[in-house]
Amino acid sequence: MPVETEKVDDENPDSFNISEEIIHRPDVVPQVKPRWKDAVPQVLASCVAHSIVIQAGVSMAYSAVLLPQLTEPDSILTATKDQSSWIASLVTIGTLIGSLVTGPLMDRLGRKTTCQLSCVPLVVAWILVCLAQSVGMLYIGRLLAGVGGGLSTVALVYVSEVANPKIRPMLLCLNSVFVSFGILLTCVLAQWFSWRGMAVWFMVLAAFSFMILWLVPESPHWLASYRGKKGHSLEAAVRWLNRHPQRYQEEMNTLMEAAQQTRNRRNEGRGLKFLSNSIFVPSTLKPVVILLFIFLFQQLSGGYVVIFYAVNVFKVVGGNFGSGFDEYDTLVFLGLIRFVMSIIAAVASHRFGRRPLSMLSGLGMCITTLIVGIYLHIEPVEYTGGFLNSENRTETVVTTEGEHWTCVVCVLLYVCFCSLGVLVIPWTLIGELLPIKIRGIGGGFMVGIAYILMFGVVKSFPFVLDVTGAGGIFFFFSVMSLAGVAFVYIFLPETLGKTLQEIESYFK
Structure with a gap:
């Protein structure tokens, strides 16, 4: 993410200056100092685009509600442990597919159109889930939900191209906020609706996002750079986002210059020789290796596993809650913590x-999972039916009240710490560490690798849990969290306050 140098207008505290232009644009310092109220259209457009990202959080948390209900004795539709693991993990395969095709689609059809396109597989997915009469229909629905979630990554590009540089970092970080809102929404709806009823609400939400996207303009950068539209559509988009007349004119001039530079870079950046000269160099290989290990530790430390299997995890570490408070109530706390x-x-x-936040997050995860592992090792929680309808476990709860609440609180603190850095920062590092020449290709590659790792971890978790036991798996999460902290401390450079050129030069 580009880093800007802030300048404060002492005479007008309600204004903000601009130190650089949007992604793919040269550095520009406009003469006009727009006020915060001038940025309202850009904030509105960004929130509308981010509304499709809510579905990514929904898809992650939905399996936590769906799977326990599929293992209930009176459930019309049931699933085995192997089938349940596929239901949970297939969404990551779909996300991988969606993220890989997003780049070509957004360049050919436009940013806004691709945002709307992401809603189509989501609507179909939730219809299939709601009407599912077999596990196969759930498979297809979860896969399509993942495709829609992968396509929703276009929202980041759209926001980066419509937002003023002064507020762009904040608006880009709203991506994780909207994902967390999707998780929270799923946890809250689980209090009142079955998994079929929830699917109806999520279908309506996807359709609503599709409709409100008509209200915002297409990205002016795409109109100028990829379609060369200098007429009414481009002017209307720029005027919608920049209401100040002088700011509108400056933005139009900047767009024309940036569009020409973008076309020149595309013409120069073709051929195998260009790719080999851009990829097999230290400034590319070093950040790629660093990102690979960061995403590996992110997945192995278990943050996404807890989200995908939240209800079952709470049962495993806490057993029978009693006193009118159950694992679904705890699930709401998880969603609220993730959101805040x-x-x-x-x-x-x-x-x-990035470095201090990543290390604080990892250390907190290490300590909380270590405490859970120790408690479960001393007094194991034996959960009737095992995990995900396992045929190998038929035990009963034997933990004391104090121990079980200690484990539950530590798991919630673990979610708190991982949401502070480990689950968020690696995704933002893709845009900062990778050099500009290969950021498009490299970004898609890294996202694909991340989701392949996520699929492997989520799919294998129930089977690994049967081998290691609950205490063993939390010990493993603790060790991986500590290893991630050590790796960040040794290898990850701090990017705050550095330009993209300075970061690229560091790796050279």
Whole structure:
């Protein structure tokens, strides 16, 4: 993410200056100092685009509600442990497919149109899930939901191209806030609706996002650079986003210059020789290797596993809650914590930097999972039916009240710490560490690798749990969290306050 140098207007505290232009544009300092109220259209357009990202959080948390209900004795549709693991993990394969085709689609059809296109597989997916009469229909629905979630990554590009540089970092970080809102929404709806009823609400939400996207303009950068539309459509888009007349004219002039530079870069950046000269160099290989290991530790430390299997995890560590408080109530706390911490992370990452936040997050995860592992090792929680309808476990709860609440609280604190950095920062590092020449290709590659790792971890978790036991798996999460902290401390450079050119030069 580009880093800007802030300048404060002492005479007008309600204004903000601009130190650089949007992604793919040269540095420009306009003469006009727009006020915050001038940015309202850009904030509105960004929130509308981010509304499709809610579905990514919904898809992650939905399996936590769906799977326990499929294993209930009176359930019309049931699933085995192997089938349940596929239901949980197939969404990551769909997300991988969606993210890989997003680049070509957004360049050919436009950013806004691709945002709307992402809603189509989501609507179909939730219809299939709602009407599912077999596990196969759930498979297809979860896969299509993942495709829609992968396509929703176009929202980041749209926001980066319509937002003023002064507020762009904040608006880009809203991505994780909207994902967390999707998780929270799923946890809250689970209090009142079955998994079929929830599917209806999520279908309506996807359709609503499709409709409100008609209200916002297409990205002016795409109109100028990829279609060369200098007429009414481009002018209307720029005028919608920039209501101040002088700011509108400056933006139009900047777009014309940036569009020409973008076309020149595309013409120069073709051929195998260009790719080999751009990829097999230290400034590319070093950040790619760093990102690979960061995403590996992110997945192995278990943050996404807890989200995908939240209800079952709470049963495993806490057993029978009693007193009118159950694992679904705890699930709401998980969603609320994830949502609040994503907002805090969005603010803190731009104040304290990526490295301190990543290390604090990893250390917190290490300590909390270590405590859970120790408690479960001393007094194991034996959960009737095992995990995901396992045929190998038929035990009963034997933990004391104090121990079980200690484990539950530690798991919630674990979610709190991982939401502060480990689950958020690696995704933002893709745009900062990769050099400009291969950011498009490299970004898609890294996202694909991340989701392949996520699929492997989510799919294998129930089977690994049967081998290691609950205590063993939390010990493993603790060790991986600590290893991630050590890796970040040794290898990850701080990017706060550095330009993209300075970061690229560091790796050279």
